[in-house]
Amino acid sequence: MxxxxxxxxxxxxxxxxxxxxxxxxxxxxxxxxxxxxxxxxxxxxxxxxxxxxxxCKRCDEAGREVAEAVREALRAAALTAYEEGGLEDAEARTPTAELSYWLGRAYWGQGLATEAAVALVRYGFETLGLASLRANCFSRNPSSRRVLEDEDLEFFILERGSP
Ligand SMILES: [Zn+2]
Missing domain, CATH: 2.40.50 (OB fold (Dihydrolipoamide Acetyltransferase, E2P))
Known part of the structure; x- marks a missing residue:
């Protein structure tokens, strides 16, 4: 970044x-x-x-860390939903939601965005029963959005809602 x-x-x-x-x-x-x-x-x-x-490589690393944690949470949630009755059932239940985050510069590098993102992804799938979730990085700098795209997040998000 x-x-x-x-x-x-x-x-x-x-x-x-x-x-x-x-x-x-x-x-x-x-x-x-x-x-x-x-x-x-x-x-x-x-x-x-x-x-x-x-x-700034440290900023890039922080962005990758968030993307990796979100991806892991999505993967785990998809697996849980599949084991509980298949993705078709999950798809029929509820529509999609979008996750965005913004973190004040003074709080970067402490893993806060990662922790919050993981908690929200779990809440979305496990409590709200969402069929799919879209994650976005809200930043004035488009390179952090690119970090999410690089990590194939979109692929996992779409996979969650596919039959
Ligand atoms: Zn930096």
Whole structure:
């Protein structure tokens, strides 16, 4: 996920670290000849990089974690429904629902979205008896939506409602 640089600080070893808008950090080392970033050594250079977007792998990992947990919950719910009388019966019971989530940036990376998503998926299938559930990631950044699509979520969702 692309995140903007909001500031810089020095770590304990004297290396520059970029602060990202998501709350994650990324080292911006200047160690020639391996890493050449002379701009990081001057205040002017650092200021010129504010607002520049970097790829945040930790954000991507968090998104994948949610998608994986939701997929597992859907798979388990589909299996339960099948064992309890088949998917045709489940399909006849109730229509579909949509699950979306939005989490304040300050609370990212604590597994909160994952936990909530799993609980809601279980509630939808086991208590409400939904035939299918659609999951969406609500974010200003379309790349987190892509994470869900990459994980074949749509496939599992449709499978739940298929005869
Ligand atoms: Zn991040």
């Amino acid at each position: 692309r995140q903007k640089i909001t500031g810089f600080h020095l770590d304990r070893e004297g290396h520059w670290v970029a602060d990202l808008e998501c709350g994650h950090r990324q080292h911006m080392r200047h160690e020639p000849p391996w890493m050449v970033r002379p701009w990081v050594l001057t205040e002017e250079g650092r200021r010129s990089r504010l607002g520049v977007e970097l790829d």
